[in-house]
Amino acid sequence: MLRKSLLMALATAALAGLPAPGLAQETVKVGLILPMTGPFTSTGKQIAAAARLYMQEHGATVAGKKIELVLKDDTGNAELTKRLAQELVVSEKVRFLAGFGLTPLALAVAPLATEAKVPQIVMAAGTSIITERSPFVVRTSFTVPQSAVVIADWAVKSNVKKVVTLVSDYAPGHDAEKSFKERFTAAGGQIAAELRVPLQNPDFAPFLQRAADAKPDALYVFVPSGAGAIVMKQFLERGLDKSGIRLIGTGDLTDDDILPGFGDAALGIITAHLYATAHPSPKNKAYVAAFSKANPGMRPNFMSVGGYDGMHLIYEALKKTGGKTDGEALVAAMKGLAWESPRGPIAIDPQTRDIVQNIYIRKVERVNGELHNVEFATFEAVKDPVKAAKK
Numbered sequence: 001m002l003r004k005s006l007l008m009a010l011a012t013a014a015l016a017g018l019p020a021p022g023l024a025q026e027t028v029k030v031g032l033i034l035p036m037t038g039p040f041t042s043t044g045k046q047i048a049a050a051a052r053l054y055m056q057e058h059g060a061t062v063a064g065k066k067i068e069l070v071l072k073d074d075t076g077n078a079e080l081t082k083r084l085a086q087e088l089v090v091s092e093k094v095r096f097l098a099g100f101g102l103t104p105l106a107l108a109v110a111p112l113a114t115e116a117k118v119p120q121i122v123m124a125a126g127t128s129i130i131t132e133r134s135p136f137v138v139r140t141s142f143t144v145p146q147s148a149v150v151i152a153d154w155a156v157k158s159n160v161k162k163v164v165t166l167v168s169d170y171a172p173g174h175d176a177e178k179s180f181k182e183r184f185t186a187a188g189g190q191i192a193a194e195l196r197v198p199l200q201n202p203d204f205a206p207f208l209q210r211a212a213d214a215k216p217d218a219l220y221v222f223v224p225s226g227a228g229a230i231v232m233k234q235f236l237e238r239g240l241d242k243s244g245i246r247l248i249g250t251g252d253l254t255d256d257d258i259l260p261g262f263g264d265a266a267l268g269i270i271t272a273h274l275y276a277t278a279h280p281s282p283k284n285k286a287y288v289a290a291f292s293k294a295n296p297g298m299r300p301n302f303m304s305v306g307g308y309d310g311m312h313l314i315y316e317a318l319k320k321t322g323g324k325t326d327g328e329a330l331v332a333a334m335k336g337l338a339w340e341s342p343r344g345p346i347a348i349d350p351q352t353r354d355i356v357q358n359i360y361i362r363k364v365e366r367v368n369g370e371l372h373n374v375e376f377a378t379f380e381a382v383k384d385p386v387k388a389a390k391k
Contacts, residue, residue: 028065028325030314031088033081033109034099036073039200042226042257043101044073047123047307049295051098054311056294062315063323070094076101078108085109089116095325096121098310101303102224103127103171110134117327119334121313123306124225127171128386131353136327138334138353140313140346141306142274143384144172144222145179147250150359150379151220151272152183155248160218162190164211166204166231167222169196176222176250179385192216202227204234212240221249225303228253232262241265251276251373254364256301259371262364266371269364274357275302275343276373287342305343312339313348345381354384 032051034044048071060067070092074081081100088094089112097113098121100106106125110133113120122130122139131137155163165180167173173196181191192214195207202223208231211219219240223231231253235241247253251273254266277288277299287308291300313334318325320333331353338347344358359382362373 026065026323027068028062028096028318029068029070029088029092029094030096030098031085031092031094032069032071032099033074033084033088033097033105034071035076035101035105036071038075038077040076040101040224040226042255042301043124043224043303044099045298046257046301046303047099047101047310049298050291050300050304050307051311053291053294054308054315057290058315062318063321065318065323065325067315074101074105076105078104081105082108082112085112089118094118095327095330096314098314099123099307100125103130106130106137107133110137113137119317119327119330121310123310124303125172127175128384129171136331138313138331138348139355140310140348141355142302142357143354143386144175144250145385146357146359146382147272147274148176148179148222149183149385150361150382151248151250151270152180152187152189153379154270154272154361154377155184155218155220156187156189160189160246160248162192162216163218163220164193164195164214164216165191165220166195166197166207166211168199168202168224168227170199172224173199173222175386180220197223199224202230204231205238208234208238208240212238212243212245216245218246218248221247221253223252225252225255225301226258228255229258229261232266236265246270251302251362254362254373256299256373257303259364259373260299262371266364267366270361271373272359272361272379273302273373274359275305276360276362276375277301278367278372278374279343279360280375281342281344283340284342300342302343305341309341309346312341313337347381349383352384352387354387356381356383358382
């Protein structure tokens with residue numbers, strides 16, 4: 001009798017076009033916490049757009065589970081980030097926490113990820129220590145030292161002997177300063193001055209004047225994504241573009257999202273970074289075309305690939321677990337994963353849960369009338385040098 005009732009229920013559900021009782025498709029929610037408003041809006045919009053594009057291209061079902069993005073705006077405020085993460089875990093029952101546009105935001109959530117045993121996918125924040133703060137943190141963006149040591153190596157080989165460093169005064173800036181200084185001075189270079197600029201409401205002008213007074217061969221700059229436009233504007237206003245001082249840095253400085261507005265003064269800036277819109281691989285050309293079509297007027301930047309690859313990591317982990325959402329099993333499934341990204345070949349280091357990726361040396365040039373970061377050298381499979389030094 002029970003079997004007959006079940007068959008009738010299944011038939012009724014099928015006729016109604018609805019899921020059968022007990023066979024409803026489980027929804028796996030991904031809590032995406034990003035600065036969608038405020039000074040770091042560029043980061044939030046790039047990552048959210050890329051995450052949606054990945055789902056559009058690969059479907060919203062993985063291993064029999066329906067994927068749902070739950071986007072929350074933290075405005076770049078760490079206290080709000082923490083509160084939103086708690087609400088997402090407790091009320092929304094998310095199985096993944098993702099996003100995190102700045103280091104303080106990622107660090108604020110790490111203890112919660114550990115307590116709730118929910119994987120925390122860092123798609124943006126770049127301070128080396130983040131993955132050490134929780135065994136549930138996995139990163140698909142970058143670490144700042146990856147690019148800092150590569151541009152230091154390039155500077156030494158390019159006969160740059162005296163440098164002033166100028167960084168934003170927060171953890172990634174300190175990473176950028178320390179990693180560059182250690183690599184550059186170990187090879188015989190001189191640091192003429194170390195300048196730190198407040199992260200909130202920065203005024204670079206007085207610091208740029210101090211840099212000019214030191215008369216270095218180059219000014220090395222690290223600022224968060226989006227802030228490069230302010231640096232460039234004040235660099236020009238102070239006349240440093242005519243001083244003979246070379247402008248070098250990590251790729252945040254010439255972020256592809258804002259580079260088109262820099263003007264000819266940006267031509268020749270040398271940076272080291274993980275991704276450029278102009279990266280010449282077929283996969284990236286397809287990615288840029290799809291991103292631009294889905295987001296008219298936007299050019300994908302390095303933050304976007306952190307979001308795109310973060311979604312790939314989530315999908316592949318679910319495939320490996322057969323759709324099971326146990327946090328420890330998901331993190332175990334992520335360790336050692338490797339794939340071809342729009343940025344090039346990448347992998348998740350099984351020991352550190354950090355990303356391993358190529359770092360490219362780029363020069364700002366005009367391509368078809370637009371400013372682009374054009375790659376001219378590649379450092380392959382770069383691990384986070386800070387963690388590598390600890391081993």
